[in-house]
Amino acid sequence: MSSTIGLSAVELEQYSRHLKLPGFGLEKQLRLKSAKVLLIGAGGLGCPIGLYLAASGVGTIGVVDFDRVDRSNLQRQIAHGVDDIGQCKVDSLIASMRGINPLVTYQAHAQRLNESNVGELIRQYDLVLDGSDNFSTRFLLADACFLHRIPLLQGAVYEYEAQISLFVPGKGACYRCVFQEPPSQNALAPCAEIGVLGVVPGTAGLMMATEAIKYLSNLPCAAQGNLLIYDALAQSLRHVELSADQNCPLCGKNPTIHDVQEYQTVCPPSANEKHADASTREVNPIQAQSLLAQGAILVDVREDFEFLAGHIPNALHLPLGLLTREIDRLERAVALSLNTTILSYCQKGQRSLEATRILKSLGYQNCFSLQGGIAGWTGNIVIPT
Template sequence: MKLSQEEANQYHRHLILDEVGVAGQLKLKTAKVLVIGAGGLGCPILQYLAAAGVGTLGIIDDDVVAISNLQRQILYSTDTVGQPKVDVAKKRLEALNPHVNIIAHNTRLTRDNALEIIREYDIVVDGSDNFATRYLVNDACVLADKPLVFGSIFKFDGQVTVFNYQNGPTYRCIYPNPPAEDTVPNCSEIGVLGVLPGIIGGLQASETLKIILGLGTVLSGTLLQIDVLSGKQLKLNFKRNPEINITELLPSYEAFCGISSSVQELTWAKVQENPSYYNLLDVRTPEEREAHHLGGLHIPLSDLNTQWNRIPISENLVVYCQSGKRSAKAIHVLKEHLKETTLYSLKGGVNATL
């Protein structure tokens, strides 16, 4: 295998690096990397890996572009709102580098498909935003013996590390158990500084390139924490826990993380097909309600136990919040009181309608 003249021109700044050169660029060309999620972290990860010449890039995501994504998900634009993220990303990345093979998996990663998909790649980069997916990805990478480049973001803070690298520690070594349900909100509920995913995603791309090229010190057993408001960085060392032994995937990662699967979901498109058939209940805060709402009755989740009797008798009630997490919890509260009502959680919440 060799580089074409077009590739040599495109990768010139790599080729003149003594530590990379033609041999290193060929390593990149033959590498296969899977990126979990094409959102805030996934966008910069994908762009830098594609630009660097990673030969095969897989993208797995089942979401569509929403207007609220554009504050940080820089692969997308207003004219792509409503389109599948993996399709838009594939088109944009192929325009950036036609020498890279982009494989779009327009689906959600589940315990049923995780091992089959992950086994096709050399390295997995996690850009997911929920604990159930993180534990699933970790366990699948351990079983498939694949290094996992991890990143997470929270408001103004970010973390980066590498799991399962050369028999190093895994996600469960530092986070053996998930946090209690609803104790850690995601960015759709609490917000995130738009530039932060770019910083953390860029570092994840850097760790991926280091692994492929065999350069530098990989962040295995080291958790890098960054606070963009103060500019402070902190490295925390951790070791492999020999008592953790992953032999198979769990039956349900949602159940492991305390997420109930018994809540029925309904899309906004389905509600709009017959709006008079459904009553709406907004369980967000007054501030969120004032900023934007979809109509219907408003009772904050914190008041639901005492004010549920304000809800009119209805056979079909659609409960909504910003992302779908609080509405699912609200349904568990309402089930105790509205036993004759069919309860739905709006899938993706208000975010999915923007």
């Protein structure tokens, strides 16, 4: 039964706390009801996002995931239960959402997102929420959403940390202004291989749901134009302002990306492989201090926004994605020879390990990676003003 004001009697009751909320009310609730969102991933981020968007009364929610529930998911993917093990995650999540709110229209897409189906899928929606756990999907969505002019709310979780940002095409930075290119095969492991504190995707998912509700109901969004970095250990939330890059290959003045392209799934080397390879090249912070005292060149291989948020004194900066192409930037900055000792570091020590492999392949013989990254650094850190 529809009432004259656009909500049925059942909806008026279900959403009564929104309707009473100053600054929200009927107008915002109707905006939510008419909205269509697509949720990528029914996992750690997707579960809390899906449950809260459903509960809040977003009118149409699509969910994309090809995976099935297994027991190791239950530590954080709270829409699935023991009885759902073996079931399609999309079906299990939608069943939980429907249990909370049957008034919403649900659309199940039990498929792997790829370059041929991404455009058609996202075009049906007003907002895409990326809760995927791998770089190939993130870049595929980033490109597709920009090219189809669809806003993208992106989230990523790593161990005790989460990062969230909302990219609205034509308004400020795009995902590629910040992350340029997918890391090469060995850099940055997807969630299947790394540990994650179970509550972190929960917190991050709720932050994403909050930003989505605000975006859809036309309230200001903290994640638009900012990268929100949540640290569960410190219980801190940092806002790093993002700016558009006029040389961005996707949204810059002379873009080179005009079509979506699927990147190979990023699979990290196994722990043993990584260990065997790393044993001779990783140094702890004390060994690193000693290398620096002996004149090693220090290179920060993180992204611009990370470098600007704080770096080790005297570090040269060259993001991992640009290392092969722009090694001459280092060569210009310091007198490099193939025997120069180069110590690279990143946030936690994964990307810098990859950097040592790349540098080695370029002929540099004495390359080391700072174990634990800047996160484990006990010396000074410079925060540019």
